[in-house]
Amino acid sequence: MYNYIKKSGLFEVSREFIVDVLEIRDLWFKYPVGDWVLRGVDLSVKRGEQVLIIGDTGSGKTTLVRAITNIGRLIYSGEVKGSIRVLGRDLLEYTRSELFRVIGVVGQNPYLYFTDLHVYRDLYNYAVRIYRDPLKAERALRKIVETMSLHNLLERYFFELSGGEAKRVIVAKALIADPQILLLDEPLMWLDEYGVKDVLEVLRTLRRLGKSVVVFEHRFIPLIDYFDKILVLKHGRLHEATSNVRKLLTTQRTMLLENPFIKNKHEEGEIVLKAIGIHHYYNSKRILRDINITVRDNDKILIYGVNGSGKTTLLKILAGYLKPSKGLVERRGDVIYIPQNIILFYTEETVKREIEEICKSRHMGVNCIEEGLKKVKLLNIDLDISPFNLSHGQMVKLAIVLATISNATIILIDEPFSGLTYSDRLKLIKELLILNNAVVLASSWIELATIPNWSRVLKLENNVLMPLDSIKSTYTLEELAEAYGKLTGEIIA
Amino acid sequence: MLRDLTYLLVYSEKIQRFGLITRLIIPIVVLYLIFHTRLYSSTLLEEIVGLILILIYEMLIASWIRGFKGVISGLKLYLIFTAISSVVFLISSLFGMLAPDPTTIPVAALRLVVFFIVLTLLFQLISLDEWRTIFEKLGLKTPSELYPLILLQLPLTLYYLSESATAVKLKYKGRRLHRVVVPLILLTAHTSRSILESYVIYGFSSRVKIKLISKYDIIIYITLTILIITTLLLHVFQ
Numbered sequence: 036m037y038n039y040i041k042k043s044g045l046f047e048v049s050r051e052f053i054v055d056v057l058e059i060r061d062l063w064f065k066y067p068v069g070d071w072v073l074r075g076v077d078l079s080v081k082r083g084e085q086v087l088i089i090g091d092t093g094s095g096k097t098t099l100v101r102a103i104t105n106i107g108r109l110i111y112s113g114e115v116k117g118s119i120r121v122l123g124r125d126l127l128e129y130t131r132s133e134l135f136r137v138i139g140v141v142g143q144n145p146y147l148y149f150t151d152l153h154v155y156r157d158l159y160n161y162a163v164r165i166y167r168d169p170l171k172a173e174r175a176l177r178k179i180v181e182t183m184s185l186h187n188l189l190e191r192y193f194f195e196l197s198g199g200e201a202k203r204v205i206v207a208k209a210l211i212a213d214p215q216i217l218l219l220d221e222p223l224m225w226l227d228e229y230g231v232k233d234v235l236e237v238l239r240t241l242r243r244l245g246k247s248v249v250v251f252e253h254r255f256i257p258l259i260d261y262f263d264k265i266l267v268l269k270h271g272r273l274h275e276a277t278s279n280v281r282k283l284l285t286t287q288r289t290m291l292l293e294n295p296f297i298k299n300k301h302e303e304g305e306i307v308l309k310a311i312g313i314h315h316y317y318n319s320k321r322i323l324r325d326i327n328i329t330v331r332d333n334d335k336i337l338i339y340g341v342n343g344s345g346k347t348t349l350l351k352i353l354a355g356y357l358k359p360s361k362g363l364v365e366r367r368g369d370v371i372y373i374p375q376n377i378i379l380f381y382t383e384e385t386v387k388r389e390i391e392e393i394c395k396s397r398h399m400g401v402n403c404i405e406e407g408l409k410k411v412k413l414l415n416i417d418l419d420i421s422p423f424n425l426s427h428g429q430m431v432k433l434a435i436v437l438a439t440i441s442n443a444t445i446i447l448i449d450e451p452f453s454g455l456t457y458s459d460r461l462k463l464i465k466e467l468l469i470l471n472n473a474v475v476l477a478s479s480w481i482e483l484a485t486i487p488n489w490s491r492v493l494k495l496e497n498n499v500l501m502p503l504d505s506i507k508s509t510y511t512l513e514e515l516a517e518a519y520g521k522l523t524g525e526i527i528a
Numbered sequence: 529m530l531r532d533l534t535y536l537l538v539y540s541e542k543i544q545r546f547g548l549i550t551r552l553i554i555p556i557v558v559l560y561l562i563f564h565t566r567l568y569s570s571t572l573l574e575e576i577v578g579l580i581l582i583l584i585y586e587m588l589i590a591s592w593i594r595g596f597k598g599v600i601s602g603l604k605l606y607l608i609f610t611a612i613s614s615v616v617f618l619i620s621s622l623f624g625m626l627a628p629d630p631t632t633i634p635v636a637a638l639r640l641v642v643f644f645i646v647l648t649l650l651f652q653l654i655s656l657d658e659w660r661t662i663f664e665k666l667g668l669k670t671p672s673e674l675y676p677l678i679l680l681q682l683p684l685t686l687y688y689l690s691e692s693a694t695a696v697k698l699k700y701k702g703r704r705l706h707r708v709v710v711p712l713i714l715l716t717a718h719t720s721r722s723i724l725e726s727y728v729i730y731g732f733s734s735r736v737k738i739k740l741i742s743k744y745d746i747i748i749y750i751t752l753t754i755l756i757i758t759t760l761l762l763h764v765f766q
Contacts, residue, residue, distance in 0.1 A: 106728060106729075110725060110728065131728065135730075140729055142722060142726070144722060147719055147723050147725075147726050148729075149680060150656075150676070150726065150730050151657070152538050152539065152679070152680060153539075153541055156541075156655070156657070160657065161730055161733065163733045164730075164731060164732070164733035194534070194683040194684055194687070317531075351694055354694060354698055355698075356693075356697065356698065369698075369701070372694050372695050372698045372699075373695065374694065375691075376688065376691060376715070378711050378715050378718065379688060379691045379692040379695055379711045379712075380695045380696075380711070381710075382699075382704065382710045382711060383710075392700070393699060396699075396700040396701055396703045397700075423714050423718075437699070441699075
């Protein structure tokens with residue numbers, strides 16, 4: 036009977052009348068090793084509804100995506116209990132190709148979702164796979180390119196795209212199959228304010244197209260006005276939070292802080308780094324122009340700039356790893372560089388070995404090791420664990436401990452906040468600001484500038500580094516962290 | 529330098545106007561000529577001239593794809609390693625080590641460069657779809673899926689290598705630089721499941737049309753013929 040209905044097309048027709056496009060009842064999920072991650076999730080998403088799910092790092096957001104798409108069972112060999120119905124049909128009744136025609140998925144790292152190097156070819160090949168006819172594929176692709184305004188990205192390689200552009204392309208790719216439901220896992224990760232605007236534009240487009248959207252995100256403030264329903268994922272369950280979020284963040288305003296950093300400007304202390312007249316080019320393209328910066332031994336400097344503004348290049352030049360095309364960098368003392376992708380900082384099997392090796396390579400003896408062990412214990416990190424098994428926040432904190440015990444005069448940190456909640460970001464900033472070392476932090480996150488304790492806040496724009504005199508921000512980082520804490524804390528009594 | 533090198537390892541849309549067979553023939557013929565020059569040159573000078581001819585041809589093709597400056601920038605890293613190893617060989621006899629004849633070292637270095645460029649041409653001339661089709665036609669189903677997935681990650685891995693090298697070099701003050709591979713291996717393992725997720729969700733299309741021959745191929749055949757004749761004539765007029 037079911038086959039008859041399916042073949043006759045009645046199924047397609049009946050799907051149009053289903054109100055709940057996604058219905059999850061008492062969903063439990065666990066990986067082969069470890070405890071249950073999801074412990075009775077209930078969720079229903081209506082046709083055209085936009086739902087936001089927030090939660091701490093490790094709360095199970097990505098796991099929920101994996102469960103809904105059956106990836107958790109297929110790839111991670113996870114155990115699932117409960118029911119998931121997609122367009123009124125049990126998830127397990129779908130074949131793989133059928134399922135991904137009704138559910139589109141955009142993962143955290145968009146660069147991993149390309150199956151060809153060339154953007155146009157990637158989209159076109161997927162369209163051919165879906166429509167099995169080059170002409171139909173071409174037509175569908177043209178429509179998507181138009182809707183998502185991708186014209187200027189089509190002739191590029193995927194690794195040349197900024198984070199925001201890559202996200203836009205992958206959303207477009209997911210839309211090629213014209214799915215009814217779209218799952219976006221941390222769409223704002225790595226994005227600057229322009230990237231965030233891109234995502235908001237994508238959400239508006241999806242609403243216009245009548246798609247049901249579920250977004251999993253913990254940097255959620257810029258998004259809250261776009262959602263019909265907001266839920267918090269905590270202790271493996273979903274909790275309704277729409278009215279709480281709206282109540283907590285009612286003061287919709289745009290702050291304009293005029294010269295907020297003047298009171299903190301120090302011209303004291305020994306100069307540990309001086310960059311004079313730095314120019315840098317890549318393939319004849321100008322990256323940096325006449326950069327001058329002086330860092331004193333206790334300075335805490337924030338360099339703000341959007342994605343692709345040249346922050347990482349500038350840090351590498353300051354670190355002495357890259358030679359500038361023109362100009363001079365004078366350093367007095369050691370430099371430690373903590374990369375954005377924090378995994379790339381670690382090289383040893385255990386946390387203990389990390390401490391021993393950094394002390395040994397700098398001929399710093401037993402005292403250095405003892406100090407390191409003590410500081411790491413304060414972070415509640417097991418010394419025998421592999422640093423690669425730590426959470427993102429712990430990895431950043433450990434890197435900072437290693438930098439401080441190594442007697443590095445200057446710590447250069449490139450965007451350490453990806454994947455951290457507002458509260459974790461605030462905590463990390465506070466820890467950085469009390470260090471005795473000079474710190475230069477590069478970030479595309481404007482809210483950082485609302486912290487008043489920076490020695491200086493500089494802006495890298497149009498290849499030039501200049502003081503940031505005023506900032507436009509809806510909330511301060513303190514307000515965001517407080518609201519987030521209240522929200523996640525209030526839900527579970 | 530690593531970013532420049534990336535562009536020598538990714539295919540170009542520009543070259544797609546030529547047929548696949550022709551694009552496969554280019555590296556095969558050039559590879560043959562490299563070995564031919566090595567095996568049949570009776571003097572060192574003859575081999576050098578032969579290799580220079582091949583190098584010019586390779587540079588013409590590569591520059592047409594990426595631009596001369598792009599190719600030189602991409603080769604920088606490789607040329608540095610080749611130069612260092614050549615110098616090491618040259619001075620090794622001074623320290624009483626067994627060393628090759630110093631006159632052969634520049635030729636060996638040239639041979640290495642020519643060989644490296646032809647390998648990069650293989651990446652630049654053949655698209656991922658075409659690699660998949662070639663493997664499939666050879667009956668190699670698993671490599672036909674795995675190889676493109678690996679090539680897809682190559683540009684990102686090279687970028688991560690640059691990041692890791694910066695961090696590790698400063699962390700250990702230039703020591704233990706060999707450890708940069710550890711985070712790279714772990715990061716690859718870490719992302720491999722995500723790549724698999726992407727493969728399960730989006731997969732590869734099996735209906736991509738491959739252009740085997742094209743009217744533009746004639747240009748390649750004419751230039752290849754000129755290269756073959758001049759290289760072979762070297763042996764006649766030695």
